[in-house]
């Protein structure tokens with residue numbers, strides 16, 4: 001079975017506060033260490049120091065790793081003359097098959113135990129952040145939709161107002177006789193609508209009391225319509 005690695009971001013140890021980053025150029029102050037362990041045997045493979053920006057890169061999975069063994073590529077492994085990265089796994093001719101027996105639970109040392117906890121918490125944090133992001137997007141979507149709906153409602157109202165205003169203008173031009181006729185027509189229409197409404201209301205009551213049987217539903221709805 002090929003060796004699997006676990007990486008854990010840890011705070012700098014007290015005696016390593018002055019450490020510099022092992023990943024980028026220059027002497028950038030390290031802010032954390034990244035410990036690499038074998039997943040099965042728990043043995044430490046590497047313990048590298050990283051500056052703030054390299055830590056962020058590591059967290060977003062942008063810090064390059066050796067394609068062969070999975071070690072993080074440190075600058076000390078870049079060959080001076082060729083500029084090529086030569087990993088310890090090549091230098092030491094490492095066998096990448098996991099031959100050692102897995103560590104038993106009671107053999108797990110406290111440091112490994114805490115590293116596992118740290119990794120678990122980090123994963124939880126990442127999931128929560130992801131969920132939060134989805135929720136934020138949903139809220140933004142909702143706002144966008146209600147904005148659109150509002151806009152539509154507003155436009156409909158504006159259209160109606162325009163229509164009514166045009167109608168008023170028309171009415172103003174009428175003679176008093178024409179106006180009287182129009183008014184009578186409106187009143188008649190109003191009466192008709194009121195009667196319809198009353199019929200509908202009493203029908204609803206009847207419907208609740210005695211729902212129509214199959215077949216009679218058509219007749220039932222015809223009632224009250226013009």
Ligand SMILES: [Zn+2]
Nearest residue numbers: 021024051054
């Ligand atoms: Zn760095």
Ligand SMILES: [Zn+2]
Nearest residue numbers: 066069087089
């Ligand atoms: Zn390697």
